[in-house]
Amino acid sequence: MFEARLNASNVLKKVLDAIKDLLNEATFDCSDSGIQLQAMDNSHVSLVSLSLRSDGFDKYRCDRNLSMGMNLANMAKIMKCANNDDTLTMKAQDNADTVTFMFESQNQEKVSDYEMKLMNLDQEHLGIPETDYACVVRMPAMEFARICRDLSQFGESVVISCTKEGVKFSASGDAGSANIKLAQTSTIDKEDESVIIEMQEPVTLTFACRYLNSFTKATPLCNQVQLSMSADVPL
């Protein structure tokens, strides 16, 4: 028996919004410790690695490990039916071929349930390898999303240059060129708004705007984003 409850459906809506443009389908691996999802995107260029710890749920029970292959477009259809503040309960029986999503309104007067067929997806054991990155930048997630959006107008790729002093984002194309520099925050009054750089050695790397803009769909999940960079390894 698997059962996971969130007091606000909004949390899972945000998680789904963060991944559904990259993945058509994915396996949610449920165990006692929580739900894991690892999948390469449809073009096999990036990896989505998601961990929803059991203690992040308001109620969590998983008697036996369970792999639930889901079509994310169908899951999105279901999640769209929930109000943000509805309580969400996901349920599946052991060896079941369906999962149930139940939404309860705050006043308990509306209860809806949706059953979705599970899929058998190829299981691959994927993950982001432990890496000592040359530069790790922590910055406001909204600011990063804004920079990616703004620079996408000027080119198909963004160059990120990181030194101890700051981080520079650049793009260029037919319309001209654009540079955005962020200095490391001198005092950390508000942690959420700070830019913090841990640098072993400077790096200059180029990334496709298309993917950066897909990654920033996760922006509503957290105030800060961490960019970990080294030459010749993925961001």
Add this chain to the structure above:
Amino acid sequence: GTIQNWLAGYFGAE
């Protein structure tokens, strides 16, 4: 294909 293969290997796919 080459970059995709390299990335798949990097992330641990067979």
